[in-house]
Amino acid sequence: MTGNEEVAASIREVAREANVSLSTVSKVLNGRTDAKFAAATRERVFAAASRVGYHPNAVARGLARKRMDAVGVVMAYDQPSVTSDPYLGACLDGILKVNKERRQKTVLFTEDSWDEALRHVPSYLDGHCDGLLLIIPRTDSAIVEELAGRSSCFVLVGDSRDDDRLVTVDVDNVAAARRMVRHLIKLGHTRIAAFGGNHDFLSNAQRMEGYRQALAAAGIPWREEYVFPGEYFPGHGYNNVGLLLGMFEGRPAERPTAIFCFNDAIARGAVDGLRAAGIRVPEEFSVVGFDDSAHAVSSEPHITTMRHDIRRVGERAAEALLDCIDGGLGPGARVYIPAELVERCTAAAPPSPATSRAEERGDEKTIR
């Protein structure tokens, strides 16, 4: 109980209390090294400051320095809430962590849609925030165009489009896909099908690229008939399994022994389809998913998948933005966060080599 400090003390009172000028107070309190103050003066200032309970006004300070030590986070979601979206939530967690460490304030801009967000760009850029983190999961360039023209700092989170005007932080889809396919190859698979996701998602293209690279690295030729386009839903996994099984009905030796699904939903559908066809997973057929979402463990068997560290995405994004604000990071930077392989119960070695070889012979046969 130090009494009542009703209204915030300004730098003026400190100056008066300490019998020094305003600038002296400012410099001493900000620890400016360009001027050396007498120890006695410094003491007087500190004493006065604590006596009057001085804490600099962030707004005035911000106006003078053109730096608010605050970053904006803009996100749009049709979901009912921030909290109901695990991606947004995890991302935000990472952002908050870094901002707290670096003593930056986090201001949240939530919109119902990116159209709304676009309309509010001026308010994001009104000087309140030193930079912007945009959690913009799908390709939506209108707002990016709007921002890219301005001189402010901003980074795109969960996106990795190739644009020299902006910095992006995203999960490393191609490396993760490559890793996953390599995992299947190491298990002994050589005939690996790919069950793709939505055609217009960047992630789909990236995962496809990872698949391609892993195959190429292992010297396994690309086979168009192993690639099944689809969408990020279980139904597509299920249906494509039917298609696949039908396609290779007459030539079992060419039939894939594993499926790389572009997300867990597809994988879940594929597993169900396989089982419905009487094929055991993983003994007879391996299936892997992606993302380690709820689908991966929603029922048996639990799906082998790649786990993204979304929280880390948020952290790195916040760091990147801060670097950008401090002038250490220019536009064009691309940050990728590696994923982690989660081995569960749907991937194993293909059926025994003997069988395998036999199948491969059969494979040639079917070609003619």
Add this chain to the structure above:
Amino acid sequence: MTGNEEVAASIREVAREANVSLSTVSKVLNGRTDAKFAAATRERVFAAASRVGYHPNAVARGLARKRMDAVGVVMAYDQPSVTSDPYLGACLDGILKVNKERRQKTVLFTEDSWDEALRHVPSYLDGHCDGLLLIIPRTDSAIVEELAGRSSCFVLVGDSRDDDRLVTVDVDNVAAARRMVRHLIKLGHTRIAAFGGNHDFLSNAQRMEGYRQALAAAGIPWREEYVFPGEYFPGHGYNNVGLLLGMFEGRPAERPTAIFCFNDAIARGAVDGLRAAGIRVPEEFSVVGFDDSAHAVSSEPHITTMRHDIRRVGERAAEALLDCIDGGLGPGARVYIPAELVERCTAAAPPSPATSRAEERGDEKTIR
């Protein structure tokens, strides 16, 4: 493509463009009614403003008006994340919704503990935010004391302590408990036990009060032996059922026919305990929970409970804070959010007298 507006235009350029003074621009753009400007002047100003792409600087404006149109939300959690705590998440959603509607910025202050928060009070009150929303679930007065001395606006969310210096918004525990007990009474129960939660939680006292009120309103005398203290965990529900059954072993006609549990965890334990004792729920015994948490539907039977609208708590809290900032709401205000009865499968009419007696006899048998 209007060209490149590299750096934000200031009110100066607008004034120059429009050939008017700074104050005219400010007044016209802010729609001040105290001065009537010629339509021509207004037009010129608007035209100039949009021509140079003018948007007022929020920081300068904030400094001048002493109002940032921003509110701070401070929360401390030991949880790994904002998103993993359903209470915090829902609350935040409500806050964000209202702030968005009222065009207020939301700045997030997350701390690892309330001690940390206490240490950062000065930074919350540095002028950046016009008021503070504190999501402070349990009694933790140090920080409240710290804030109550200051002249800023703040409201406590999820708390309803009686302190004239502050405004609180919380779930209406006593009304909800009263409502739930009345529900049991309406079903025909008159012997209703209460399984309490942690002794030191405010919610426990409030729910007990609701129980007391409902009984009193129905003219049912208070029976100390029907009240079982405990903690908010399933184990306490289970154990207290054992206790209760034991206590009334020799006098079945006095045994309660229903249990009002102070949360769903306790209720889940109670249901399990009853079933373990061979008693059917709800046919022979009713059990109700509170909070509509995951426990309520984690297994069969799904528990009849009271659902809180936490999102609404957030909304009302944000509204209360804004009212407070606008001077419309003074300290001492108490806002309560009503809960909703969720009828599920654990509450029914008590056994009919005849049946009841028979069952009670059977009950005695199983016990020996």
Add this chain to the structure above:
DNA sequence: TTGTAAGCGTTATCAT
């Protein structure tokens, strides 16, 4: 080593 004064971009209080 310390002080003076000019901003920072707005709003608000006076005059005119």
Add this chain to the structure above:
DNA sequence: ATGATAACGCTTACAA
């Protein structure tokens, strides 16, 4: 109906 001009609280050249 408009325009100077002084705050707002702080930082930062530039002086002394």
